[in-house]
Each structure stands twice: as C-alpha cells, then as structure tokens.
Amino acid sequence: MNLVGRRDAIHLPYNRPIMSENPSPIESEFATAEEAEAYDRWFRAKVQMSLDDQRPTASHEEVMAVLQKLIETKRDTNACPSKLPCRVPC
Template sequence: MSALSPIVSEHESEEAAVHYDRWFREKVRASQEDDRPLIPHDAVMAEMDDIIRAAEERALRRNSTSSK
C-alpha cells in the first residue's frame, strides 16, 4: 500500500483512492440511469423541515418530562 500526500489527496493510499473513484463513478452511473421521477428541491426541504421540527418537539417533550 503506497501512501499519498495529504496535501495532494484525501486518501491514505493509491488503492484507497482507486476504490473511492470506482465507488463514486458507480454511484453517478446508477443515479444517471435511475428513472424514478425527480423531487423538487423545495419539496425535499419542506419535508426535512417537518422531520427536524418533529424531532425538536420530541426532544423538548423528553427534556421537560425528565426535569420534573
């Protein structure tokens, strides 16, 4: 395993860089071939806002019952 300079690469070795490159290219290829309908960014963000809000509410309820 040959080491790569952290200044030049974020990977510890050439083998790790090659492995990541293969993985990344496969992910891109699969995404390009995916025929499912696209979801608009605003719809995804609205759903994430709902998920975050619900998690915050659960945390507040959990914290308010544990402090009593």
C-alpha cells in the same frame, strides 16, 4: 497578519490544513494509488447509479416543505405539556 486570500494560512483543529482548490498532483488523501483507484471506481459507480435512477425527482422546495412539516410534527409531539419553558423533559 492579514489572512485574506491566504488559504494556506487557515487551519482546522489539530493543524489539518484546508484542502486547496487545486491540490498538488504529488499530494493525495489516500495512502496508496490502489486506494485512490478503488475510491475513484466506487465514486464513479455511485454517480452512474444516480444518473441511471428512473425514480421521479423532487424539487428542493418540495423536500424542504415535507421536512418542515416533519419538524413541526415532532416539535408538537415532544412539546412540554406544562407549556412552560423547562430544562428537564416532562
């Protein structure tokens, strides 16, 4: 069976279908209209707070460089003192 291009045929574990790109207006991931409206208000408020934030921004490259340094520091700190591959922490 060819599933290419058939988004409706792809399922996640427990038979939960992947959300389609254009969900039907009848379908909703919320139990009630009130829940959907509350989520929409919350989401819009979070977006507006982000847009209004005056703190300086950082580029993706800057953030990734800082995180890579952090990973390397943690890796060095937690390195096995025997320098041999082992499965049990020293």
